[in-house]
Amino acid sequence: MGSVMYSCVTDFFTYETTKSVVVKSWSVGIINRIVQLLIITYFVGWVFIHEKAYQIVDTGIESSVITKVKGFGHHHNRVMDVADYVIPSQGVGVFCILTRVIITENQFQGKCPERGSAHYLTVHTVLVQQPLILHNLSHTPGVITGTCLNSSGQGKGQCEIEGWCPSENDTPMLDVENFTIFIKNSIRFPLFNVTRGNFPSSMTAEEIKTCIYHPERNPFCPIFRVGDVLSFTGQSVENLAQMGAEIGINIQWRCNLDLDIQHCVPKYSFTRLDAPFATNAVSKGYNFRFAKYYKTENGTEFRTLHKAFAIRFDVMVTGHVSCTYLCFVGLFSQQILFFTYKNGTVLCDIILLNFLKGAKQYKAKKFEEVMDFFENRASPGSELSFRAGIKRSYDSGAVSLAASDQRI
Numbered sequence: 001m002g003s004v005m006y007s008c009v010t011d012f013f014t015y016e017t018t019k020s021v022v023v024k025s026w027s028v029g030i031i032n033r034i035v036q037l038l039i040i041t042y043f044v045g046w047v048f049i050h051e052k053a054y055q056i057v058d059t060g061i062e063s064s065v066i067t068k069v070k071g072f073g074h075h076h077n078r079v080m081d082v083a084d085y086v087i088p089s090q091g092v093g094v095f096c097i098l099t100r101v102i103i104t105e106n107q108f109q110g111k112c113p114e115r116g117s118a119h120y121l122t123v124h125t126v127l128v129q130q131p132l133i134l135h136n137l138s139h140t141p142g143v144i145t146g147t148c149l150n151s152s153g154q155g156k157g158q159c160e161i162e163g164w165c166p167s168e169n170d171t172p173m174l175d176v177e178n179f180t181i182f183i184k185n186s187i188r189f190p191l192f193n194v195t196r197g198n199f200p201s202s203m204t205a206e207e208i209k210t211c212i213y214h215p216e217r218n219p220f221c222p223i224f225r226v227g228d229v230l231s232f233t234g235q236s237v238e239n240l241a242q243m244g245a246e247i248g249i250n251i252q253w254r255c256n257l258d259l260d261i262q263h264c265v266p267k268y269s270f271t272r273l274d275a276p277f278a279t280n281a282v283s284k285g286y287n288f289r290f291a292k293y294y295k296t297e298n299g300t301e302f303r304t305l306h307k308a309f310a311i312r313f314d315v316m317v318t319g320h321v322s323c324t325y326l327c328f329v330g331l332f333s334q335q336i337l338f339f340t341y342k343n344g345t346v347l348c349d350i351i352l353l354n355f356l357k358g359a360k361q362y363k364a365k366k367f368e369e370v371m372d373f374f375e376n377r378a379s380p381g382s383e384l385s386f387r388a389g390i391k392r393s394y395d396s397g398a399v400s401l402a403a404s405d406q407r408i
Ligand SMILES: Nc1ncnc2c1ncn2[C@@H]1O[C@H](COP(=O)(O)OP(=O)(O)OP(=O)(O)O)[C@@H](O)[C@H]1O
Pocket: 068, 069, 070, 180, 181, 182, 205, 208, 209, 223
């Protein structure tokens, strides 16, 4: 029993290491060195210097965006505020600021002339010729009844529609240039567990209320003037406001964690996202309709229809974080344990082959010298030497092997 225990313990306290065979061959040796040189050149030149492989890079980012728009505008002698011209009003990352609204008040169900000009006259022509088609036309504000109103007697006039009356009429509005947008963006790089906000935590309420973003003078102010944002896109502000548009506000986080975390700051850029349609003949900008419904005292429903031209802002966040391996290990010191475990065998080999009593014998076992069979055949007696196989002679420290003339 005792001897079994003893053998278990001695079996447990063992160390395993790999055994290498050193082949002294010109041909294989040259190929080996050339391949090694190519691999080292590839790693140093391409992987390390060009691709910066000594850095850990991650583009995964978690982000949250909150917005708030402020400002006043005049429309039909009424002062409009944020509740009137920002949709939705909850302060999300994608929101619309109305720049022009066609308001058609007090619409009741009934029959009335369709408003507008040339477009609807064409419809009227079609009406006379093919009445059935008209029930399927989606661009009329109601169902066309087939009756022609206000006719000038020359085939021109207005179609009668059945639906919400009166139908909408074009009127311009709002000057949005001086509205301001507050953007609150918080991000996290999950790989490194680093969190950042788009304005300094030391910023006071006074500073935030008085600052306006400018790429050089005030790059970290989170308040953006609408007129500035539109002009940063390089587009005509009047055109954008007139027809509506989609504007991208990109917040780019490019952080190098080898530097102080204070250098991890946002960079803003602005683009017109619907630029490919800007010069189209149709659908140049962005607009939509919505209605507010009411009831009269006697219970009849009526509504106010809004056709809104709006600038839709889309706040997008992108991230790129880098860090060298040393910085990574510094951030995650528990990783060092794994690193140490992996490199434990290397350390043990160094001790075993250089510092322990009998290091020479261990080396002899670990590195076995074999002479090249074909090269050795050229010299007399060498075949025997090869068959004998092996000479295990090592200098202490480096693995230097000497050919043997010993024959068996
Ligand atoms: N669009 C904006 N333009 C200018 N300043 C703004 C804008 N939106 C918010 N702020 C200011 O930024 C600060 C932070 O806004 P936040 O909405 O978090 O606080 P608040 O005190 O509830 O804001 P509010 O002044 O709307 O009541 C406040 O001082 C606020 O006045």
